[in-house]
Amino acid sequence: MRGGAALVKVEVGVSLPIRTLPLGGNEPSDAELVSRARLGDAWAERALYRRHAPKLLRVARRILGNDADALDVLQEAFLAVFQRLGQLLDGAAFGPWLMRSGVRLASKKLKWRRFTGRVFFTHVDPSELFDPKPDAPAEVKEQLHKIGQVLTHLPADQRVAWILRYVEGYELTEVAAACGVSLATGKRWIAAAHTKVQAKLTEKEGAR
Amino acid sequence: MNEPEAPLSRHLEDPASEALLQAGWQGLEARRRTKPRDRRPAFVMAGAGALALAVAVFVGWPSKTPPPRALTLADGNTLAPSLGGPGPERWVLSDDSRLELGPGTKLELGENRPGQLHLLLRQGRMALDVRSQGRTRWRIDSGSTSIEVVGTRFVVERQGDRTQVTVTEGKVRVSDPHLVPPVQYLGPGEVLSPPEARSAQTTLEPQASRPPTASEMNRRRSRTPAAASTPTPPGPTGPPESPPPTVPPPNPAITTPAQAEDLLREADEARRRGDHPRAAAILARVAEGSDTRAALAALTLGRLLLDELEDPAGADRALVRALALPLPSGMNEIAWARRVEAKARQGARAEAQALADEYQRRFPSGRFWAEVQAWSVR
Numbered sequence: 001m002r003g004g005a006a007l008v009k010v011e012v013g014v015s016l017p018i019r020t021l022p023l024g025g026n027e028p029s030d031a032e033l034v035s036r037a038r039l040g041d042a043w044a045e046r047a048l049y050r051r052h053a054p055k056l057l058r059v060a061r062r063i064l065g066n067d068a069d070a071l072d073v074l075q076e077a078f079l080a081v082f083q084r085l086g087q088l089l090d091g092a093a094f095g096p097w098l099m100r101s102g103v104r105l106a107s108k109k110l111k112w113r114r115f116t117g118r119v120f121f122t123h124v125d126p127s128e129l130f131d132p133k134p135d136a137p138a139e140v141k142e143q144l145h146k147i148g149q150v151l152t153h154l155p156a157d158q159r160v161a162w163i164l165r166y167v168e169g170y171e172l173t174e175v176a177a178a179c180g181v182s183l184a185t186g187k188r189w190i191a192a193a194h195t196k197v198q199a200k201l202t203e204k205e206g207a208r
Numbered sequence: 209m210n211e212p213e214a215p216l217s218r219h220l221e222d223p224a225s226e227a228l229l230q231a232g233w234q235g236l237e238a239r240r241r242t243k244p245r246d247r248r249p250a251f252v253m254a255g256a257g258a259l260a261l262a263v264a265v266f267v268g269w270p271s272k273t274p275p276p277r278a279l280t281l282a283d284g285n286t287l288a289p290s291l292g293g294p295g296p297e298r299w300v301l302s303d304d305s306r307l308e309l310g311p312g313t314k315l316e317l318g319e320n321r322p323g324q325l326h327l328l329l330r331q332g333r334m335a336l337d338v339r340s341q342g343r344t345r346w347r348i349d350s351g352s353t354s355i356e357v358v359g360t361r362f363v364v365e366r367q368g369d370r371t372q373v374t375v376t377e378g379k380v381r382v383s384d385p386h387l388v389p390p391v392q393y394l395g396p397g398e399v400l401s402p403p404e405a406r407s408a409q410t411t412l413e414p415q416a417s418r419p420p421t422a423s424e425m426n427r428r429r430s431r432t433p434a435a436a437s438t439p440t441p442p443g444p445t446g447p448p449e450s451p452p453p454t455v456p457p458p459n460p461a462i463t464t465p466a467q468a469e470d471l472l473r474e475a476d477e478a479r480r481r482g483d484h485p486r487a488a489a490i491l492a493r494v495a496e497g498s499d500t501r502a503a504l505a506a507l508t509l510g511r512l513l514l515d516e517l518e519d520p521a522g523a524d525r526a527l528v529r530a531l532a533l534p535l536p537s538g539m540n541e542i543a544w545a546r547r548v549e550a551k552a553r554q555g556a557r558a559e560a561q562a563l564a565d566e567y568q569r570r571f572p573s574g575r576f577w578a579e580v581q582a583w584s585v586r
Binding site: 046049050053054055057058061062067070071074075078079082112115130131132133136140141144147166167168169 | 214215216217219220221222223224228229231232233235236239240250251
């Protein structure tokens, strides 16, 4: 999984006790931390959080479009996995396991939000799904705005899969694993979403 | 499907700020400290609730409340048009309500139809324990006084034109054109004697010719249980007009109910005049008996000593005496509650606390628990 850059950044920039972890080759592995967490080691749990939370928070924020829902998903996912650590056979699989749990929760929250939005006639998605960097080129900002508009109207599963693939840069197998579906289904979701996104972008470019 | 050249995230702000991560961890810790909530999706719960409601409305809802029936006797026989005789009578009705008639009582059945029972008390004393639970509306007319049952247990006594209503449990509605206000609700321990008798007595006693004032009417309504057994004396009874009371001889034997009745009437008169020591002396004599009347007299004596004569020790003795006698159940609770006050006012905190505990044990949902608690901690 492509997550190394994020991990490095987190370890350098944090103020939580994870900074006391030895860097480099001496850094304890997920399997080791999971083993210690199973024995009730609070420090190990915190280390797991510090290591994996930024990535999950990023994904959840981009799927849901707001911090509050993303934080909710983050906490629920960690709660669930910490409670079920005993069921994890391979401690090294903690990251993908957590991501799958988080993505499922985010997807469910998105569906629920849309359902309540239809029932109570409320607008559920933020006006801007993505938050571009200030120094991003103007045409990129415009494209992101358009993509956000398209994604807002996509089915939740397709939206999640497309974001994982094209925003986060996950491999197809990683997308399928995170969504908890087969590779074929993952591909189909991504393709369906991508077709709509491309159509929208092409249409707009043509109109211009 | 095209492979992405580079993820779009390189153009996006990183939402995983340190502040959010910290907030996430703190929220996680807080959630772990609290009880985990039910994770079932809310819409499933909402759906289940809606389904249950639908089932309740369309299937489980009682089709109709069973219509009330006219009351009969418990054995199925119809109520006689008139009840009462030389001896006491006790009837159990089909809704399990109890009707007790004193000796010489004359009670007539006015109307008995589904949902409504109308009785006319011509003379004597009747005690009702109504258990209709609102299905039947009870009304008892006694002279110009009309009593409607709101609650459960009460006594109506009529002697000549004098009617007296005593409530031991629940609530009744008493209406009489002579009352001020004409409709009053009585709760447990309350006694009301509408001044109808006065107009009748007025013809016999010219000095009581003026109509009673509102303040006099309110004085007549008292929470004094002993007054329950004491018919209201005639006239608004201003002290100048009242004949000087005769002092009862010391410790005479009270052999008949009539004697007790006379003494209680005297006690009532004394209390109205403000002669509380004399009222207490008379009540103490009646309390020497061993029947319900003596029990009520003892309870009233205790209240009098506590409220008017500042004698909590004597009040406690009287209340102990009342509890040792056959006191009606509603009055029982009053006596226990007032014992706590008596002990507290004597400064016997430990005993007051012990009595408060006993009160709570006997009456777990007692009506006077707040007052009892307040006295026990003074």
